[in-house]
Every structure is written in C-alpha cells, then in structure tokens.
Amino acid sequence: xxxxxxxxxxxxxxxxxxxxxxxxxxxxxxxxxxxxxxxxxxxxxxxxxxxxxxxxxxxxxxxxxxxxxxxxxxxxxxxxxxxxxxxxxxxxxxxxxxxxxxxxxxxxxxxxxxxxxxxxxxxxxxxxxxxxxxxxxxxxxxxxxxxxxxxxxxxxxxxxxxxxxxxxxxxxx
Numbered sequence: 001x002x003x004x005x006x007x008x009x010x011x012x013x014x015x016x017x018x019x020x021x022x023x024x025x026x027x028x029x030x031x032x033x034x035x036x037x038x039x040x041x042x043x044x045x046x047x048x049x050x051x052x053x054x055x056x057x058x059x060x061x062x063x064x065x066x067x068x069x070x071x072x073x074x075x076x077x078x079x080x081x082x083x084x085x086x087x088x089x090x091x092x093x094x095x096x097x098x099x100x101x102x103x104x105x106x107x108x109x110x111x112x113x114x115x116x117x118x119x120x121x122x123x124x125x126x127x128x129x130x131x132x133x134x135x136x137x138x139x140x141x142x143x144x145x146x147x148x149x150x151x152x153x154x155x156x157x158x159x160x161x162x163x164x165x166x167x168x169x170x171x172x173x
Contacts, residue, residue: 005067006042007039007047007064007065008039008040008041008042008044009040009042010059010063010064010067011025011036011039011040011053011057011064012040014057014058014059015036015040015057018057018083019170020169020170021169021170021171022036022037022040022171023169023170023171024090024169024170025053025056025057028056028086028089028122028123029049029052029053029056030049030052031049031052035047035049050064050065055082056086056123058079058080058082058083059079082123085123085124085125085126086123087149088120088123088126088127088146088147089120089121089122089123090123091145091146091149092120092121092127092146093121094162094165094166094169095135095141095145095146095158095162096121097161097165098158098161098162098164098165099139099141099158099161100161103117103118103121106135109134109138110131110134110135110138111131111134112128112131116128117131126147127146129143132146132147139155139158140154140155140158141154141158142154
C-alpha cells in the first residue's frame with residue numbers, strides 16, 4: 001500500500017474490508033461516528049484515537065499513520081484472533097439488541113456479570129460458553145451463531161431483528 005495515502009484512506013480501506021459501517025467502527029473505538037467521518041474525509045490527519053483505531057483494525061499504529069509496516073507474519077495470528085473476538089462481540093451485541101434486551105436484562109436472565117458482558121461486547125474477551133449456552137436455553141440463540149456467525153436454527157423473529165440491527169449499523173436504514 002502506498003505511503004502517499006492519507007490515514008483516512010487506510011482507515012476506510014480496513015473498515016470496508018471488514019464490512020463495518022463508520023458507526024460500528026466508532027462504537028468499537030469509543031469515538032463518535034463524526035470523528036471517523038472527519039478522518040475518512042481527510043479533514044484531519046492526527047486522530048486522538050490512533051492507538052485504539054489500530055488495535056480495532058488489527059494493524060500497527062505506524063502503518064495506520066504512515067502506510068509502512070503492515071501486518072507482519074509475527075502478528076498475523078494475533079490479528080486474526082482479535083478479529084474473531086471483535087466479530088463475536090458484534091454478533092453478541094447485535095443479538096442482544098435484536099432480542100430487545102438491555103445489558104442488565106440479559107445478565108439477569110443468564111446470570112452473567114454486567115461488567116463482563118460489556119467487556120465481551122467491546123471485544124475485550126470471548127463470552128463464556130456457559131453464558132452462551134443459557135442464551136440458547138432462554139432464546140434459542142445457538143453457540144454456532146455467537147462464536148462462528150453461522151445462523152442456522154435461529155428463530156425467524158430474531159433473524160429479522162438481526163437484519164434490521166445490521167442494516168442500521170451499516171447506515172442502510
């Protein structure tokens with residue numbers, strides 16, 4: 001990739017590669033969608049959230065800011081694992097929202113700690129399997145869906161709601 005690209009071009013490229021909207025990336029980085037938009041529109045070249053952007057996008061801060069030193073063989077596996085955790089986090093959050101539940105509500109139902117749940121939704125760790133199994137018991141949400149993104153066997157009402165949540169995140173609705 002050319003180092004003559006602007007940091008916003010690299011952010012946009014990596015965001016689109018993952019199929020994320022600006023809103024999803026902003027949410028994962030803890031910034032506003034406007035901040036991501038401003039960066040991608042080349043209105044700034046010095047984001048305050050550079051380290052978090054690099055972490056979420058699975059690239060080095062150096063590559064993000066200058067276009068040099070991309071993903072290396074040494075960090076490829078770690079980057080892939082982080083991406084899988086982030087994908088799981090997005091599915092967990094979207095599923096909870098599709099069910100119409102708050103973090104507090106779903107934690108009451110599954111016995112999960114709300115702080116842990118929030119950390120799972122931020123992609124800081126994988127959700128505990130015992131909790132995901134309780135999601136199946138209460139809502140018929142499969143382990144395959146949460147961990148792998150394979151949606152077979154999900155109740156149709158939840159699939160419809162998940163589609164709506166996904167479209168909203170991508171800015172299509």
